[in-house]
Amino acid sequence: MDPDKEFGPQRVGVFDFTILFEQSILSLLPTGLFILLVPLRFYVIWNNERVTKSGLLLWAKLITIASYACLQTALLVLWCRQNSTKTAIAEPVLGLIESFALAALSFVEHRNSKKPSKLIGAFLVVTIILDIALIRTFWIRSMYSIAAVFTASFVLKAILLFLEEMPKALLDEKEKIHETSSGVVNRSFFWWLNRLFLQGHRTILETEDLQAIDSKFDTDHVAAPLEKQWERARNSGQPSLLKSTFHAYKWQFAAGIIPRLLHSGFNFAQPFLIQSVIGLVSKKEMSVQISSGLIGATVFIYLGLAISGAWHKHMSYQLVTMYRGGLVSLIFKKTLKLKTTSIKDSAPVTLMTADVETIVAAGASVHDIQVTTILSGIISPAMEPATVKWNEAVQKRVGETSSMLNQIKGIKMMGLTDFFRNMVQGLRVKELKVSAKFRWLLVYFNALAMVSAQLTPVVVIMSAIYWTKADEGLSVAEAFTSLSLISLVTQPLVMILVSLMQIAGVVGGCGRIQAFLLLDEQVVAKETVDIDAVTMQNANFETPDGNSLLTDINLCISPGTLNMLAGRVGCGKSSLLKAIIGELIPAQGTVKTEDSLAYCDQVPWLRNTTIRENIVGLSPMDEKWLSTVLHACALEEDLHQLPQAQETTVGSGGVALSGGQKQRVALARAVYSRKKLVILDDVFSSLDKTTADTVFHHLLGVDGLLRTSTVVLVTSNVYYLPFADFVTVIEDGRISHNQVPYSQIEATETLNTITPIETEKIVQKDIVMVSPKKEIDLARKTGDTDCYKIYSDPHGWDLLTISYFLIVGVEKSSNNLHEQLLNSVCRAPLHFFTSTENGSILNRFSQDMTLIDMSLPLAFYLTLDLTLRCLVQVGVVASGASYFGAFLPVSFLALYLIQKYYLRTSRQMRLLDLEAKTPLYTQFTEITAGLATIRSFGWTNEFLDESFRMLNTSQKPFYLMFCIQRWLELVLDLFVAGMAILLVTIALRIPGTTSEGAIGLAMLNLLGLNLTLTTVIDQWTTLETSLGAIARLKSFIKNTPNENKQGETEVPDNWPVGRIVLDAVTASYSGKSSLILSILRLLELQSGSIQIDGKDLASLSRQHIRSQITTIPQDPVSLSGTVRQNLDPEGLIQADQILIEALKKTTLWETVHTRGGLDADLSELGFSVGQRQLFCLARALISHSKIVLLDEPTSSVDSATDKDVRRIIREVMQGRTVIEVTHRLDYLTDFDLAVVMKDGQIIETGDPKELLIQDSVLKSLRG
DSSP states (O other): OOGGGSOOSBOTTSSSBOHHHIIIIIIIHHHHHHHHHHHHHHHHHTTSOOOBOOHHHHHHHHHHHHHHHHHHHHHHHHHHHSOOOTTTTHHHHHHHHHHHHHHHHHHHHHHHOSSOOHHHHHHHHHHHHHHHHHHHHHHHTTOHHHHHHHHHHHHHHHHHHHHHHSOOOBSSOSSOOTTTTSOHHHHHTTGGGHHHHHHHHHSOOOGGGSOOOOGGGSHHHHHHHHHHHHHHHHHHTOOOHHHHHHHHTHHHHHHTHHHHHHHHHHHHHHHHHHHHHHHHHHSSSOOHHHHHHHHHHHHHHHHHHHHHHHHHHHHHHHHHHHHHHHHHHHHHHHHTTBOTTTHHHHOHHHIIIIIHHHHHHTGGGGGGHHHHHHHHHHHHHHHHHHHHHHHHHHHHHHHHHHHHHHTHHHHHHHTOHHHHHHHHHHHHHHHHHHHHHHHHHHHHHHHHHHHHHHHHHHHHHHHHHHHTSTTTOOOHHHHHHHHHHHHHHHHHHHHHHHHHHHHHHHHHHHHHHHHHHTSOBOOOOOEEOSSSSEEEEEEEEEOTTSOEEEEEEEEEEOTTOEEEEEOOTTSSHHHHHHHHTTSSOOSEEEEEEOSSEEEEOSSOOOOSSBHHHHHHTTSOOOHHHHHHHHHHTTOHHHHHHSTTGGGOBOOGGGTTSOHHHHHHHHHHHHHHTTOSEEEEESTTTTSOHHHHHHHHHHHHSTTOTTTTSEEEEEOSOGGGGGGOSEEEEEETTEEEEEEEOGGGOOOOHHHHTOOOOOOOOOOOOEEEEEEOOOSOHHHHHHOOTHHHHHHHTTTGGGGGSHHIIIIIIHHHHHHHHHHHHHHHHHTSOHHHHHHSOHHHHHHIIIIIHHIIIIIHHHHHHHHHHHHHHHHHHHHHHHTTSTTGGGGHHHHHHHHHHHHHHHHHHHHHHHHHHHHHTHHHHHHHHHHHHTHHHHHHHTOHHHHHHHHHHHHHHHHHHHHHHHHHHHHHHHHHHHHHHHHHHHHHHHHHHSTTSOOHHHHHHHHHHHHHHHHHHHHHHHHHHHHHHHHHHHHHHHHHHHHSOOSOOTTOBOOOTTOOOSOEEEEEEEESOOSTTHHHHHHTTSSOEEEEEEEETTEEGGGBOHHHHHHHSEEEOSSOOOOSSBHHHHHSTTOOOOOHHHHHHHHHHTTOHHHHHHTTGGGSBGGGSOOOHHHHHHHHHHHHHTOOOSEEEEESTTTTSOHHHHHHHHHHHHHHTTTSEEEEEOSOOTTGGGSSEEEEEETTEEEEEEOHHHHHHTTOHHHHHHO
């Protein structure tokens, strides 16, 4: 009987398969599967719109397939003539069906899909490889006609594969996506990245230069499924973010399973290959056919390992990229829905930096989650609390750092820089102490992994010998086959133990994000009105802890009217406005409000962009209307003085502008929006009287821009009350006068505290009153070895001990880096913060420090350890065959060239990845600061869209970084494959070059080398990204200017006494506050000098000057913590009574006492802006400095409170030198000297009492 008619698989007496086996398994099976899958693919794409042009490419494909069908027909005829196997006819028949299916699918895929067909490409690749065996068989069997036709069909398949790999001509090709337009072979070898590598090798990469990525990573695609699954989980009553993730991205997760299984299959083929090679080497005579077969098997196994491994990791990181987009989008959406009272504690920026990054770092382990689920359940009781506590400590530190950056001007003015630096650094030390438990667990599990890897082979081999081979022992082939199997089993277990830490981080991170997503949202309590602009009925409002804010509020505001709210500081005026805009939810009653609404807060909210963009916001652009608004808000002269006019960037929080300028820009935004209802919260308090009057009459006068709108204005100046259509007076949270004309208001204690001031139209003057690019482009491309030095310097050789390194060394390095970073920020001059985004600085303290703490330590140690292990393994492999060592120099040269080529792009990419995240952090910070404003304008969706665009931009370098890392991993796997093929070829084709033991040991280490190299690359890529963080910190520390100069000295403790002399002073700014900033050396003098007690300030330490002078800035500075800590930050006052007296003098003690006293949390007291100013005054009262600087200390308080403050200044600060910048001129006669300034020049000085009875500028200003 013909052996080829048997299934086999091996043909008796010949090193070959039987024809029946080859036709059944290598041809009919893949062809049948393809034909079955074609209808499913048709179902998916049949209804898609046409997206490509037909062109020559489609015709070339169809002609090739038609030719292939003809050859299949010829094969059918030839097989019919020959009496052969029972599958001989079935094969060409199925081939004909295959050709028709190919033609139909190729035609539809070409027209209806932008991407090359994965199904056709994968089928062609697999069958081309399998057809090689059939071609060989037919030629060996001397079946020349069939062999020739089959070979021709093989060539046509290869041509068709080439055509399928070519990108299509799209009908609407906006931006070509190189990855998705590439075929299966191209994507398997990552050739589509070559353009990026060439670009990175030749030029400096920018985010805008990066190629587009697949649209499936866009936020629109990744957010919807996760949001849907999360909402479903929430509604089920058992929400689980981790479970929702797998449901949302289950198909992407499933896409990585097949390559993972293939990779495992190729892995477990290696022991059998080792056994066969050792067995053949042990024979004196080697069969050429068998040795060729084993060489071919080596090529197949190691190429399969490289390609399947690359696909498996690539699918994992695609899933990670989608998950990142989905998580961040959920955090953005939740942030815009949160209550303003809970936004601070939730710290969405920390979730983005610490938790999302921790989850992303576990990307390589995403398909190990099934394996580690049980083990994670065992260790999570220890791991999860450690991770959660660490992240909470990170959140605390980042929150305080953010608060410091937002108040940096006031902090520097008050001389609190050292205090804040010590506080933040102290939090850093506590954070690292908290993280010690996590790092101890890290040491434990790594030690467990290493011990198990070393002991398992010994135990298994000894057991095998003792129980089964005690008499005869193990043969060389058996020993090395066993060791290879043990290695394959233990290495994944070792990696699972290592990845358990990452999985625990994922669980902990998801838990914190889940807790954030479950926070209560802002309820839309207000309803749209039918007739009136605002209606409140029997409304009561409370604080989160249940204290009453507003009681029994009944209010009706008619459309098109000007309505003013008046009352003492802290009576509830701002709270009522918050209720109108929907930010304060009534505990009882109803609120109905006009839907078209604009809001201007008492504390201006500005974004770090240009003045023009801040005013226009998200409203349509209208140049003529913009000019009208600028004129009405008296901004034209200010813009004329600014270097870039409307295009001037205001800085984070508007730090580049004065308080009055910030308020007018925010006001201009409300006016520009042309909303029907405009809510203004004491917007004229930060303006001098002349400017305030001008703006008021332009906007709210008889022909003012806002007279056709409904306006609700809180005011602390009763001068404006007669202009109102209706006035509402609030006293202690209740309305005492409800919407009555000013003329009908009875004299009340609230209104009698101020006498309306009649003024003339005057020019603006300033009054001062006195009484005693990119970070180092070269390093982007060539690298910066100092990063390793910076990190390892504090350890020395001790870093070689894992326990020391991870427990002690990490703490030293991280503390050192954080301290350097913090010092550079605290020493930076004020102008640095006007030109640098707070989000960019905060990124250093959050994401960069997170990478250094959580990712870098283990990656640093494992990279070092595994690299040394790799070198040893390469040496052992080289000893496996006599001539193999001659190729080592070439191999090392190839590795050097590969890493040099790779690093030029990867270094730039890692920096682009980190830098592209900065706008996201800035966006988070700005949204949380201006949440009430954003929602009141109805800009929530627009901000969400803008945030998503930023997220999409950051996804590009994030994903491409993963891709180039996979490229490197593939290249190194191919390098190992080349070593394996060369080793086996030398051993089998050159007799006498090796022995059983040598080749077995070499191939065993080759197996380990493959796994070790993969792990090295995983850890090194993590290390590379983390070192990018160190490079950014190094660049930031080096390039941040230092305001302190050499030669500056400190002064005696009894300095100053109080004598101040300004001699021909010229500074770069001319605002009212410039004088105070110059005295505090926050502004550099262009000429002249300032002396205090005969000492030139230019020679004195800036921090010492600021700490010895008491300053109250215009924007109140507050610390987190208790009232006591805020009053006395440095803890110098021992007696509580002193603190209480200061609060009593500023009328705040009653409020503080009823809510917990000195130990109450200041942030929970709900102080208004005016009360915060009074609190700063109380802080100043307990100091004993002989010089006090006041910058608009009562700009946000009513006249009665202002009167109390003046009394305090007269009584408590008697004998001190007091310099006050103010636009309130009611108490001029309290001062010894008045200085009138205009455009930075003194135009009048003298005793205010005398000036006011003369025909003076001061008198004209007071009116």
